Amino acid sequence: MFDCILIANRGEIACRVIRTCRRLGIRTVAVYSSADADAQHVRLADEAWPIGGPRPAESYLRGDAIIEVARRTGAQAIHPGYGFLSENTDFARACAAAGIAFIGPRPESIDAMGSKAAAKALMEKHTVPLVPGYHGDDQDPARLADEAARTGFPLMIKAAAGGGGKGMRIVRDADAFADALASAQREAANAFGDTRVILERYVDHPRHIEFQVFGDTHGNVIHLNERECSAQRRYQKVLEETPSPFLDADRRARMGEAAVAAARAVDYVGAGTVEFIVGQDGEFFFMEMNTRLQVEHPVTEETLGLDLVEWQLRVASGEPLPLRQEQVHARGHAIEVRLYAEDPEANFLPGSGRLAALDLPAPSRHVRLDGGVVAGDTVTIFYDPMIAKLIVHDVDRPSALQRLRDALALTDIVGPKSNVAFLERLASHPVVVEGRIDTGYLDRHLDEFLTGDTHAGATERFAAAVAMLLADESEHAAPAGDPHSPWAAADAWRIGHAGKRVVALLEGDTRHEIEAHGHDGHYVLTQGEATCTVSGARLADGILSARFDDQARRLPLALRGPRARVHDEHGHRWVFERAPAYAWAGAAGDAARHVVAPMPGRIVLVRAAPGDAVVEGQELLVMEAMKMELALKAPRDGTIESISAAQGDFVDADSVLVRFAEPA
Incomplete structure (x- = not known):
């Protein structure tokens, strides 16, 4: 086993590898x-070295700088994590040339699976099931059109060197093929510098099921079940x-055998994933192989009781696999979701900024958290905005889903917007359940998972107001002494009239003003025409229990300063910010009158100039942030007075x- 390794990555996966190494x-x-x-x-690391500027090309993609640090520190091996240099054959070869072990597959295996077309040709030779289609070298448009007709419609055009959905088009009929091909090739050229494509029969309503495979230098290859x-x-x-809720034992065994055959075809060493597309009839086809550890590997670890990073280290140091295929036994069900700094309501716009608060469920035998940030850290614009992975495990799928819903209800991210509410809706949706x-x-039903313009009900608004009233009374309670003293009540009592307090809440851009009479968990609340009598309200351990018009309710509710987070019985979350009791006129409309930066970023194009007359929706600037481009458009018709960025x-x-x- 190695004495010292370098981790050529950052964030969650770097922290994950460090934990195993420390153990x-x-x-x-x-x-x-x-x-x-x-x-x-x-x-967390025992030592850390700077390697360059903030952009990946200036730092985490600089293989020469990383290998130099490994030399200077005496690291015997480099773990590339996932992303960055994890599937870079030049880097893997450079490690070998420097006498440093690359904790991953051989460069030849990465090369073999790096091209979708070449990988399919190889799988065909080893009788791994393939989607009918074309992956040949002849890329003449006429030949591709002929092959498309032979394959049949609908079909998929895919960039041969691609990934992440780039250079991919669905074509429903022959008349649309030529335009779709040209579009896919342009996108592939821009993204990968390679216009080659493959054609595949389009599988309607497919499922994506992948198998974790592992090989060693002694010729052993096994699979560790599916995800x-x-x-x-x-x-x-x-x-x-x-396990997959779709697979039965027979299909799982056949897919596992195909995954192992795919790994053997490239003499695979280390952790890899063979991905299949599965039709509704259960027929499955090889899609691609990822020659690295996957982001979702923790669900495999939780059901098998294994540490796959430890397996990677042992295999890379020359040890045989710790288990044989017949010794792999799964227990229970595991689910993973990824917590991101992004705004689902704004087309999942990536976010950035300081994490003012990061409330996560406590780790337990049922809940695991793999993260790379803590409260007070900053999510930068330069890298993937993932905050943490939330993994749950229980005896069966319904129990695991309930664990997931419970864990998400305890999760709150204050600072950049997050996808937590989206994940809560996902975990409760019938199609997932x-x-x-x-x-x-x-993609077809995204509106079912978004809040949109929907607002919380009166009960949720009143619950948030009650929590804030209780907090006010606790904060301003009189010192211990006479409990009957008139000064012990923080109920806004005044001579000549009953006490009235106004609790102003902001729900997004909507302001709610709620009048409250009462004290100590007993209130009469009024908002417009709606009135509610609240009795016996208590807030403890994240739960508000009270009677609303004599109906007893128990609502998960977290109060952090002026911010209240309420969950309804359907698992939806509603966030309210306390505002001054009386609204003041101000510059709240500036964002509608001018163009503001939605996040930190770099301006890549300026398409207008001072004095230009523009119309609503016209593109004025293009900025780059969080690895994507954003078009900033005119919010209204008008004349540009000034542009403050170049x-x-x-x-x-x-x-x-x-x-x-x-x-x-």
């Missing part, structure tokens, strides 16, 4: 960019689980970029 007594070396100087993986990843949005996984989801369901400038969130002249 095994292995010294760890981290590397970091200038944006990550205070990151958690830097704090179902059918809950996807734009080809990106949202929820992963094992009943195990019927397919890879396109979320191409290449970095801008802060909420800064005014374009000002409009006042109408004459």
Whole structure:
């Protein structure tokens, strides 16, 4: 076993590898960019070295700098995590040339699976089931059109060197093929520098099921069961689980054998994942192989009681696999979701900024958290905005889903917007609960998982107001003494009239003013025409219990300063911010009158100039943030007065970029 390894990654996976190494007594070396100087993986490692600027190309993709740090620190091996250099054959070869073990497969195996077309050709030779289609070298448009007709419609065009949904098109009929092909090739050229495509029969309402495989240098290859990843949005996984609710024992065995055959075809060593597309009739086809550890590997670990990072380290150091296939036995059901800094209500716009608060459920034998940030850290614009992975495990799927819902109800992220409410709706949705989801369901029915313009009900608003009233009374309670003293009641009593307090709540951009009479858990609340009598209200351990018009309710409710988070009986969350009791006029409308930066980022294009007359919806600027481009458009018709950013400038969130002249 190694004495010292370097982790060529950041965030959650770097912290994950460090934990295993610490348990095994292995010294760890981290590397970091200038944006990550205070990151958690830097704090957790035994030592950490700077390797460049904030952008990945300036730091985490600099294989030469990483290998130099490994040399200087005496690291015997490099763990690449996932992403960045994990599937880079040049880096794997450079490690070998430097006498440093690469904790991953051989470069030849990565090369073999790096091209979708080449991988399919190889799988065909080893009788691994393939989706009918074309993956040949002849890329003449006429030949591709002929092959499309032979394959039949609908079909998929995929970039041969692609991934992440780029260069991918669904074609429903022959008339649309030529335009779709040209579009896919343009996108593939921009994303990968390679216009080659493959054609596949389109499988309607498919499921995505992958198998974890492991090989060693002694010729042993096994699989560690499946993970179902059918809950996807734009080809990106949202929820992963094992075992699959779709597979029976016979199909699981056949898919496992095919996965092992795929791994043997490339003489695979280390952790890998063979991904299959599965039709509603149960027929399955090889899709691709990921030659690295997967983000969702913890669900496999939880059901098998294994540490796959430890297996990676042992295999890379020359040890045989710890188990034979017949010794692999699963227990219970595990589910993983990814907590992201993103805004589902704004087309999942990635977020950034300081985590003012990060409330997560306590780890237990049923709940696991793999994260790379803590409260007070900053989610930067330069990397993936994942905050943590939440993994639950229980005896069966219904129990695991309930564990997930309970854990999400205890989760709160204050600072950048997050996807927690979206995940709560997902975990309660019938198509997930009943195990019927397919890879396109979320994209077809996304509105079912979003709050949209829906507002909380009166009970949830009154519950938030009650919690804040109780907090006020607790904070301003008189010192211990005479409990009957008139000064012991913080009920806003005044000479000549009953006490009245106004609790103002902001629900998004909507202001609610609630009048309250009463004290000590007994109130009469009024909002407009709605009145409610609340009795016996108590807030303890994150639960508000009270009688609302004599109906007893028990609502999960978390109060943090001026912020109340309420959950209804359907698992939906509602967040209220306390506002001043009386509204003041101000510049709240600035965002509608001017163009502001929705997040920190870099301006890549300026498409307008001062003095231009523009119309509502016209693109004025393009900014780059969180690995994506955002078009900033005119909020109204008007004349541009000034533009305060130029191409290449970095801008802060909420800064005014374009000002409009006042109408004459």
